[in-house]
Amino acid sequence: MVIRQRKSKLDDAAIMRLIDTELVPLSHMGENDINKIRKEIPLRMSRGMTFVISPSPDKEALAFIHLLMHGELLYIDMMAVSAKEQRKRYGETLLHKAETFATSRGCKISKVMVDEGNMKGLQFYQKQGYRIIRYIMISRCFELEKNI
Incomplete structure (x- = not known):
């Protein structure tokens, strides 16, 4: 397995599949909101940095993490691992990267938002040292933080 930066032409279709299969089902949002966000994904991906795990440098992503940095703040925007590839520490590897x-x-602080329906995600981040700062009612998600 290889950890590398996202290659748009190679990885973007796989990343969208991961978003659709691993993240969207955990969201509380309605179809209209999800479709709006889906249209914004290319713009989001053009900002920040995306790392992927793939079987080799020329194969598409099996897992990805997208992050943004603002001063001393790291913001984990999205992360997903293919269902077939879960429990192989790919999420842990990508988060550490x-x-x-x-x-x-x-950066000195890392933040992430986890949808209220994503209990596996919430447990994952807590196991990695993140702590719940607050629950945000309007977006129905938990905000977690960790000193890095």
Whole structure:
């Protein structure tokens, strides 16, 4: 397995499939909101950094993490691992890569939002040292934070 930066032509279709199969089903949002967000994904991906795990440098992504950095803040925007590839520590590997990358650029705090329906995600981040800061009623998600 290889960890590398996203290659748009190679990875974007696989990333959209991961979003559709692994993230969308956990969301509380209605179809209209999800379709609106889906249209914004290319713009979101053009900002920040995306790392992927793939079987080899020329194969498409099996897992990805997208992050944004603002000053001392790392924001984990999205992360998903293919259902067939879960429980292989790919999420942990990608999160560690994102945190290491961000700290090398001056980030000190990492934040992530987890949908209320994503209990596996919530447990995953807590196991990685994140703590719940608050529950945001309007977006129905938990905000988690970790010093990095």
